[in-house]
Amino acid sequence: MTDVKIGKVTHYYEKIQVAIIELSADLNVGDSIKFQRGGEDLFEQKTGSMEVEHSSVDNAKAGDVVGLKVDNEVKEGAEVYKIN
Helix, strand or coil: CCCEEEEEEEEEECCCCEEEEEECCCEECCCEEEEEECCEEEEEEECCCEEECCEECCEECCCCEEEEECCCCCCCCCEEEECC
């Protein structure tokens, strides 16, 4: 099984540990995702708290910009992959 690229980090808010991600594919709460930068795996996590335009959502679709609570710091430009 291959991992599928679902988006890219456009911003990271350090104090609240939230990454802003532009999605190129659908994402649901509970999905396993990983962050990569420069071809190097950074970390993996399950999708937990997610917001679109300051409203909590359980799923988001391609084209949405989501705020996602993350377990570790992540830099702008990191790619996000859904783990199958």
